[in-house]
Amino acid sequence: MTRIEIRRRRILVDGRPDLVLAGEVHYFRVPREEWGDRLDLLVEAGCTCVASYIPWLWHELPDGTLDVTGSSRAERDLGAFVDLAAERGLTFLARPGPFVMAELKNEGLPYRLYTEHPEIVPVGWDSRPAPTRTVDYLAPAFLAEVQRWFDAVLPVLAARSAVRGGPVIGVQLDNEIGMLAWVSNSPDLTDGLVDDLGAWVSERYADRPAAGRLVAAARSAGSDPGWWRSLVRTPTGEVAADLRVELGLFMRERFAAYVDALASMVRGAGLDGLPLLINIHGTEGGNGVPFAIGVSQLYRCYAGKEGFAAGSDHYLGDMDRSTTTDIHFVNAVMEAVNGPDQPLTSLEFEAGTGDYEAGLDRLTDACAVDLKVRLCLAQGNRLINYYLLAGGINPPLEEKVGDGNDRISFTGRRHGTAAPIGPEGQRGLTFAATAAVTRAAGLHARWLADHDEERDDIALAFWPDAFLTEYHHPSSEPMTRVVRDLEAHRGPGPHKAMSRSWLFDGWRFSAVDVSDPGRPLPGVVALACGEVLDDGVQQRLVRHVRDGGGLLLLGPVPSTDTRGRPCTTLADALGVSAGERVRSTHRHYGSVRGLGPAAAWGEMRVGWWQELRGPEGAVPLVEDVDGHLCGLGVRLGEGRAAVVAAEVPSSPQLFTLLTEWLGARRGLGLETDVPGVVVTTSGTPAGERMLHVLNPTGYAASVAVTPGDPTDLLERPLAVPPRTGAILALGLDLPCGVRLDSANAELTELCDDGFAVGPGLGRQTELWVSGGRPSCADPEVDVVAAQGRWRVLAPDARAVRLAVRSPAAPA
Known part of the structure; x- marks a missing residue:
C-alpha cells in the first residue's frame, strides 16, 4: 500500500516529497507486441511514470458494449498495459476522460452519443450549431453515459491503485474542460443550460434590487422560456454587457459542478486516496498569455480543494525570450490561484519538434525541451508529463463513417511524428535532449521535489476576470468593446513588457490573485490593465497602498468596470485623472522619456501614451517629448503607487527603477x-x-x-x-x-x-x-x-x- 498526498505544494509518497517525471504513451496506438519496447524507451529516457489517455471511443464497440480487457482486440487490454509498466518499475497516470481530445474524432467520445442524445449537443450564438464536437457537460443524459463508461473502465484502474499496492498514482478528470467553446467563441447554449443560467441569475440576485433587464428577464424565464433562450443566444445591447459577465461566472460554477460529479464517480469506484488532476488549456498560436483564460474558466473546479491539483497544457515551440516569459507566466498564474497545499504540475509538456501535421513546417530546436523543463522545475513544478513522448499508428474505426480515412484520429495513419519517439518506435530528433534533461531532473529529484523558489517581495497581479473573455457575441458592441480592452492590456502587459522586464533583470517573482481578499499581497504588486477594472479590485489596491504597500500600474487609468459602468475608485484615491490616449501612427512617432527616479531610463518610442494629471506633490516619472506627463508617482497613506500610462516596450532598466522606487529590493544582483x-x-x-x-x-x-x-x-x-x-x-x-x-x-x-x-x-x-x-x-x-x-x-x-x-x- 502506498499513500499519495498533496500537501505543502508537494506530492508526498508515503510522506516523502516525490518528483514525477512522466511520458505519454498511447497504448491504443501501439501494437501490443511493441508495448514493452515503448516502455523500455521511456525508462531509457529517464521517466519514472507513464501516462495515457483512455479513449471511450476506442473501447466502445459498435453494439455498445465496452471492451477494456482485450476480448475484441489485444490493444484494448488496459490492465495488461498498466501491469507491463509496473513490471518496469513505472507508475501510471490515468486519463480516462470522458473527453480526451488527443487528436481523436469527437474528442474521444463515441459517435452514437450525438445521435442518441441530441439534447446534449449545444447551439451557440444566434442558435447556430456548435462548430466543435462539444456537449453540455451537465446534461443528465451525458452524465448517465459517463457513469456507464466509468463503470467499465474505473474498476481496472482501482484494482491497480497505488493505495492497493499498484502503479496507478493519479486520475485526470476529463480534459481541457471548456476549451472547445472558448476556441470557437460558441458557448454551450443547450435549452437545459440556458434555463439553468436563468435560475442561477435569479438566485444570485434574490436579495438584491433588480439589476437591469437581464435579471428581470431571468426571473420571467420560467413563464416564457422561449423568450429567455432567444435573449441569451442573441443578446441585445441593453443586456449584452451583463450577460457576458454572468455567463462567464455561471460557467465557472457549472464546470466546477461537473468536476465534482466526475470526482464522485471516481472516488466511488474505489480510486479514493489518489490525487485528482485537472488539465488546463489556453496557449494559442505560440502565445502563452491566453493560458490564463483556462485558469479563469477552471480554477473554481480545483483551487483549494483537498486532493486536487491542476496541470498546465502548453504548446509554445522554440524557447526564445518570448517563450521564456510565457512559461514563467503560465506557472505564475497557476500558482496565483492554487491553494496552499497544491503544487504546480504540467500534464501536457511539449517535448517534440513541433510539427503535428507530419510535415516540415516547423522544427523546434532540441534545446527547447531542456530549457522549458529547467524553468518549470526552478519555479517548483512537481510533475511533468511529456506530451507526446511516443507516437503511434491510428487504428481503423470498427465501423466506417466515410470521412476520408475511417480511423480513430483525424491525423491519418501515423500519429505523433514530432514526438521524441516516432510512430514506429524510432528515436526522434529530440529524444536525446529529452532524455538528458529528464535524467538531470531525476538526479536532482531529492531536492527538486522539496524545494521552493526564493522570491523577492514583489508579484504580478493576476485578476482572473480580465480573462473572462471566452464568450462574446461577435455582433455585440458592448461585449466586444470590453473584451478588446481586456485583451490588449492584461496579464504581463502589452508586449509582455512587465513580466519580461522583471524576469530578465534578476527579479524572482510569481503572481497573486488580487480579486481574492484572503490572499496576502506582497510589498509591491504590479498590475497591467486597461480602462476596465472591477471596483472590488480597485478598492483592494487602494487599501494595499494606504497600508504601506507599493503598486506599479501599467496601462490607461482604469475608468469602467467589466459591465461598462463608470468606476474610478483607484484613480480618485490616487488623485489621478487622465486625458485621451495619443496613439502612434505612420505620421506620428510617439516617444517618452524617464524623469525623476526613472531619469536614467532615457527615451523610448511607444505605441500610445495618455496625459496624466496628479495631486500636488506627485513625482514625475515619464513624459512625452513635448512635456506631457504620462507617468507619475503618488504617495497615499503609508505607501506609494507608480502609474505609467504608456505602451512602453520591455525595459528591465525602467521597471527596476520604478520597482525600487516603490520600495522593493532584489535579493539577486x-x-x-x-x-x-x-x-x-x-x-x-x-x-x-x-x-x-x-x-x-x-x-x-x-x-x-x-x-x-x-x-x-x-x-x-x-x-x-x-x-x-x-x-x-x-x-x-x-x-x-x-x-x-x-x-x-x-x-x-x-x-x-x-x-x-x-x-x-x-x-x-x-x-x-x-x-x-x-x-x-x-x-x-x-x-x-x-x-x-x-x-x-x-x-x-x-x-x-x-x-x-x-x-x-x-x-
Whole structure:
C-alpha cells in the first residue's frame, strides 16, 4: 500500500516529497507486441511514470458494449498495459476522460452519443450549431453515459491503485474542460443550460434590487422560456454587457459542478486516496498569455480543494525570450490561484519538434525541451508529463463513417511524428535532449521535489476576470468593446513588457490573485490593465497602498468596470485623472522619456501614451517629448503607487527603477552582457540551496550573480553557452556524506562513495566540498584544502569524477 498526498505544494509518497517525471504513451496506438519496447524507451529516457489517455471511443464497440480487457482486440487490454509498466518499475497516470481530445474524432467520445442524445449537443450564438464536437457537460443524459463508461473502465484502474499496492498514482478528470467553446467563441447554449443560467441569475440576485433587464428577464424565464433562450443566444445591447459577465461566472460554477460529479464517480469506484488532476488549456498560436483564460474558466473546479491539483497544457515551440516569459507566466498564474497545499504540475509538456501535421513546417530546436523543463522545475513544478513522448499508428474505426480515412484520429495513419519517439518506435530528433534533461531532473529529484523558489517581495497581479473573455457575441458592441480592452492590456502587459522586464533583470517573482481578499499581497504588486477594472479590485489596491504597500500600474487609468459602468475608485484615491490616449501612427512617432527616479531610463518610442494629471506633490516619472506627463508617482497613506500610462516596450532598466522606487529590493544582483538570461535560486526546508541559470538566447553569455554563496565561487562571472541551462549547487548534502557547498558545474552522478559533475561554466571546473575528503583519479585535477573546505580545480572546464574517502576535514 502506498499513500499519495498533496500537501505543502508537494506530492508526498508515503510522506516523502516525490518528483514525477512522466511520458505519454498511447497504448491504443501501439501494437501490443511493441508495448514493452515503448516502455523500455521511456525508462531509457529517464521517466519514472507513464501516462495515457483512455479513449471511450476506442473501447466502445459498435453494439455498445465496452471492451477494456482485450476480448475484441489485444490493444484494448488496459490492465495488461498498466501491469507491463509496473513490471518496469513505472507508475501510471490515468486519463480516462470522458473527453480526451488527443487528436481523436469527437474528442474521444463515441459517435452514437450525438445521435442518441441530441439534447446534449449545444447551439451557440444566434442558435447556430456548435462548430466543435462539444456537449453540455451537465446534461443528465451525458452524465448517465459517463457513469456507464466509468463503470467499465474505473474498476481496472482501482484494482491497480497505488493505495492497493499498484502503479496507478493519479486520475485526470476529463480534459481541457471548456476549451472547445472558448476556441470557437460558441458557448454551450443547450435549452437545459440556458434555463439553468436563468435560475442561477435569479438566485444570485434574490436579495438584491433588480439589476437591469437581464435579471428581470431571468426571473420571467420560467413563464416564457422561449423568450429567455432567444435573449441569451442573441443578446441585445441593453443586456449584452451583463450577460457576458454572468455567463462567464455561471460557467465557472457549472464546470466546477461537473468536476465534482466526475470526482464522485471516481472516488466511488474505489480510486479514493489518489490525487485528482485537472488539465488546463489556453496557449494559442505560440502565445502563452491566453493560458490564463483556462485558469479563469477552471480554477473554481480545483483551487483549494483537498486532493486536487491542476496541470498546465502548453504548446509554445522554440524557447526564445518570448517563450521564456510565457512559461514563467503560465506557472505564475497557476500558482496565483492554487491553494496552499497544491503544487504546480504540467500534464501536457511539449517535448517534440513541433510539427503535428507530419510535415516540415516547423522544427523546434532540441534545446527547447531542456530549457522549458529547467524553468518549470526552478519555479517548483512537481510533475511533468511529456506530451507526446511516443507516437503511434491510428487504428481503423470498427465501423466506417466515410470521412476520408475511417480511423480513430483525424491525423491519418501515423500519429505523433514530432514526438521524441516516432510512430514506429524510432528515436526522434529530440529524444536525446529529452532524455538528458529528464535524467538531470531525476538526479536532482531529492531536492527538486522539496524545494521552493526564493522570491523577492514583489508579484504580478493576476485578476482572473480580465480573462473572462471566452464568450462574446461577435455582433455585440458592448461585449466586444470590453473584451478588446481586456485583451490588449492584461496579464504581463502589452508586449509582455512587465513580466519580461522583471524576469530578465534578476527579479524572482510569481503572481497573486488580487480579486481574492484572503490572499496576502506582497510589498509591491504590479498590475497591467486597461480602462476596465472591477471596483472590488480597485478598492483592494487602494487599501494595499494606504497600508504601506507599493503598486506599479501599467496601462490607461482604469475608468469602467467589466459591465461598462463608470468606476474610478483607484484613480480618485490616487488623485489621478487622465486625458485621451495619443496613439502612434505612420505620421506620428510617439516617444517618452524617464524623469525623476526613472531619469536614467532615457527615451523610448511607444505605441500610445495618455496625459496624466496628479495631486500636488506627485513625482514625475515619464513624459512625452513635448512635456506631457504620462507617468507619475503618488504617495497615499503609508505607501506609494507608480502609474505609467504608456505602451512602453520591455525595459528591465525602467521597471527596476520604478520597482525600487516603490520600495522593493532584489535579493539577486544580475549582470550579463546578453539580455534574456534568467537566474533564480531555490531552497529546501533543510537549508539546501540551488542556483538555476538559463540562457535561452543564441549568444554565449557572461553572467554574474550574487546568490549568497559562502565560497564566493558563484559570485564570479559564469560563462553560459547559448541555449543551455544548469542547476548549480549552493549547499547540497550528497549521499556520499559530503556537502557540495558550491560548484560552477552541474551534478551528473551521485553514488554512495562519490559523485561527478559535468563541464564547468568557465575556463575551469571548480567546486567546494566540506564534510569529507574528495579525491580524483585525474592527476591534472587539483584537490586542495582551503578555508576549512576542499577546493577542486579541473583545467579546460572538464567533467570531474570524485571519490570520497573519509570524513576528515581539511586542515
